[in-house]
Amino acid sequence: MTATLETTVLSTVDTAVELAGVRKVFGHGSSAVVALDGVDLKVKPGEFVCLLGASGCGKSTLLNIVAGLDGATSGELQLNTSRPAVMFQEPALMPWLTAARNVELALRFAGVGRLARKRRALELLELVRLGDVADKRPHELSGGMRQRVALARALASTTVSADGAPALLLMDEPFAALDAITRDVLQSELLRVWETTNTAIIFVTHDVREAVRLGQRVVLLSSRPGRVVREWDVTDSSDTVLDEINTHLREVISGHAV
């Protein structure tokens, strides 16, 4: 690993993200749907948190609110980080730009100069081991490679701030569309990147195994409306925790059987 990255200065603030009583309602009147109902969540700088839940639990809604792509109906959101970066299930690379240009795009929006942009983009591509394909366009890359370019681009948009604010990466089931082996490789890649960059990560998934493998903490959300059901510390994950979380998730889901 040769790429060096400016690790963000450990700030004195001990929470990167704080959600208090966040509520989100879609629609009005009788057709209104409560997606999130009083969600409280704290994430420490550099912490890896997995949000786990079945369909309709509002995981993506929660992520969009933290990302600033969507507003909460009520409740409070406090961010002590630089601009949060988002990664979606699809890589969503700009098909007319090369891998390097895609990463540079994030830096351009942040107002980074041309030369610095080029250097930093290559650095980040090296970090996800794609330095060799920097000049390839998305259609020339495999699904796993594209998602790694998207990871590099996301990192570019969050680790750019100079004021030393901790970085925050929001990931919305980023590996769900990949095959098993690629997913396995990318999970270990993500862990490596997380350890190198000291970025706080909120990772949304419906896969218990993935959540336990990646996260330091797993937060289980209920469905319709989304509420925090329970949390587990999974730093030293064991099979018993995995089984326990699985049992709880099944309970949440079977509660919706008609």
Added chain:
Amino acid sequence: MATPSDTLDKVGAGLDALDVPVEAHKPPIWRRFLKTGVPPIIAFALLLGVWQALWASAILPEFRLPAPVNVWNELVRSIGTGEAFGILWTSLHRAVFGFIAAVLIATPLGLLVAKVRVVRAGIGSLLTGLQSLPSVAWVPAAILWFGVTPSTIYFVVLMGSVPSIANGLVAGIDQIPPLLPRVGRALGAGRLASARHILLPAALPGYLAGLKQGWAFSWRSLMAAEIIATSPQLGTGLGQYLHNGSSLNDINMVIAAIFLILLVGIGIELLLFRPLERAVLRARGLTGAL
């Protein structure tokens, strides 16, 4: 002893090696020419052969179906005297100026229709309707408004090409996957940066298709206007040349004029739009039709 993460790294490296795209071998030039250049030449030769045979059979009188060689002689004569260049120049510069003006008008118009809901509701369907209105229908009105002047010709050209270009841009913007502008917002792009770096490049294939159609419409509108609105002060364009041939009952001149009009259309397509379109589509991996 390899740790699990070392093993995974190896698996990842293997996957990457397998996934690295194989450079497609480019066939030599003569073979590409054989594949793309020869078929149209054969088709053209066959057409000429049929024409020659029809003429030789003398089913139609000479003043209706001329001999290919007579049309050729008319072309050589007009090129030799320099007349052809003057005619081509008159028409081409009108078409190019008209087209550029159309692009300048249609691009902001298309952006407005695509992005502002009220504007789309108001004139969106009018724009589509205008596209199906043959622009030659504007010639009588334009003559009444502007007289037989260059304004008439430019007006007809604009009415022909602006709707196509604007509609192409609207279609291009409508077909952008909604995830792309969302990603732009997540990356911190403002409205303007998003339009410049995401919306416009993403809409480029549709926009280009609109430009291509807009050019075709401005060229045929120009011909229609030139054939109908003829006067000495307008000079001789291809349309007038065609009109003169018809007035003089000179079928050689008429066919030669049609040939020149076609030549310009094919020339612009091959020299300008085809390479542009190829470059844009190839960069996006949309090579299915190439």
